[in-house]
Amino acid sequence: MAKEGSLLIVDDNRSILAALRLLLERHFARVVTLPSPNRLAAALREEPVDAVLLDMNFSAGVNTGNEGIYWLREIRRLRPDAKVVLFTAYADVDLAVRAMRDGAVDFVVKPWDNDRLIASLRNACDLARSEREVKQLREVRRCLTPEEPMFWGASAAMARVREIVEKVAATDAHVLITGENGTGKEMLAREIHRRSVRAGELMVPVDVGAVPETLFESELFGHVKGAFTDARADRTGKFEVAHRGTLFLDEIGNLPLHLQSKLLTAIQSGRIVRLGSNVPVEVDIRLVSATNCDLFGMVAEGSFREDLLYRINTIHIDLPPLRRRREDIVPLARRFLERYAAKYHKPLEGFDAEAERQMEEHAWAGNIRELQHTVEKAVILADGARIAPAELLLRPAAGGTSAASTLEEMERRMIVEAIGRHGGNLSAVAQQLGITRQTLYNKIKRYGL
Known part of the structure; x- marks a missing residue:
């Protein structure tokens, strides 16, 4: 495995420093040691540090860990992008909890296990590089993302949509946008993000239908180098890129059933794990989903998880077609x-x-x-x-049908004719139309038949 990551080790025991340098230089690209924290601030300014291995005690006869907590806070203040792993001969649960609360990513006890220490430091370096990558991606996207104002129009249908958006945009409620192809679902998602408290962060769009099943987890959750055959470098997933912003999952109805549980777990827990890693990463996202599918009908058919539907469907907005x-x-x-x-x-x-x-009378099937x-x-x-x-x-x-005839009118007529042809046998009607009985029930209810 190629050596990656830059370490700074701070410990007052020179024998330990020598042993650690001998061990860690075989696994990391750069290892810098300090026998005292007094030059810590200068080293953080001068060195490209991914992770700091920090001793907890530097004064003879003192083992409270307070010195380590102090220097941990200093590192977080001076280099918030560097990750800190604390190092002590005294295993203390309360001290570990305090350290984690103050920003440490791990806690290693002396005498250490080599494999455990290497894994902890490697994870810390990976996390630091991942966060820097996400920050860079945010800056790039912020420069590239166009800001086009929402067109609300003057219709009563869009006035109702606007009223809902004005009420929910400022909250963190997950939103499901439904509507036919071309109705402007992504533009509405951007408007919701623009009006939210997350507007200063990114809205990251994912076309679920365009992501191959084999790459779904990598695309959304990321992967580490070597996780699979073509994983030649670490990759940050869309969940991490959208951290503190909005994740927009377009065409969510196309997500295969066996992948829906993975998405549900990430949404519920607020954590993701990159492929090939065992380190959970906290993610704070507002989820906006969109589809042209009848998700409720898909739940009845068993092709969409009911628990996922209710998780993404805190607020439901149906975008009306142009007709x-x-x-x-x-x-x-x-x-x-x-x-x-x-x-x-x-x-x-x-x-x-x-x-x-002519434009006013056209059916606009593509909206x-x-x-x-x-x-x-x-x-x-x-x-x-x-x-x-x-x-x-x-x-x-x-077929010479008037342009004012809508797709819904044609669909309604087809259902009526099929019901008459089959004498009300809904199973036969559904089979003729190529839809499930549940979808047929939904359409019959919708059209008042």
Whole structure:
């Protein structure tokens, strides 16, 4: 194993210092020793220290540990990123508790066990490097993350969503956002984070559906070097990066059942363990999840854990599709027009009246995302001062159905027809539609059939 980590050892017994240097230089990249804490402050300024092995007593005949506690506090003040392992010949539980409360990461008793000491110091170095990496990632993300204001519109449906957000954003309550594809779930998650007390920290997004099952634990919880074949270096997981901020799990309904328990454990305990490590890491996150799936139906089917659903679902916000907020379509399109006209250097004044009418009547199965792409294409194709219907390239609904016919109306009609065809046999109806009986029950209730 490659030697990594920088150690500072402080002990008044020179024989112990010599023995420790001989042992630890075989395992760590740099080992610096001090026979007295008097030069500790200077050493912390001069040396790149990951971990400090600190004796608890330096005065002859004194074994209270108070000196060690004092210097522990000094190290935490001078170099808060360095991790401290305390070292003493007197095993005292109360003293260990005091030390941990003041920021020590471990407590080793003399005479020491070599393997135990090496493992403790290696874990301390790993933790120090991990925290520095997380800090660097936060700074990078803070510079790169765009801040785009939420578009609320004028619809009653979005007014209700805004009212909920204003009540819950400042709390630490976990939020579940549901809605069809393209309704703006991630933007709403960013708005919740922006209004929260964690706004000064990061919101870290994870597209759960895009993470391969084999990499899920590494992606969320991180790993240490050598944890698996391709683990050539330590990696910080998304939970640690989001520490003190918000973790956004998009498409959480795509998480396989056997991985849901691991996520639940991390959320409940507030701790994660990197793959290949046995050191728990405390994480403080606010969780916002999103999905276009019917999680309650999935619970009934047995494909989503009920305890996980209730853990992530303290507050539930359902984002309405565009067809339920038609008064917001044109204002939102104008917003996209302004953005893309600037991007493509087009001096456009807006949409003509017929183009606006067609947009208001279109079904928008892809919701805001579809509208955005439609406007971008129209801006690129536009020749005049205003965008015309031909430049929108809107496709009529299949089978000659009016564009005003919504997907929900078509789904309702399909269910009604299937129920009539099978004489009310719901098992046969569910089989024809390719859904479970529970999902069918939910849809029947939803449509008032």
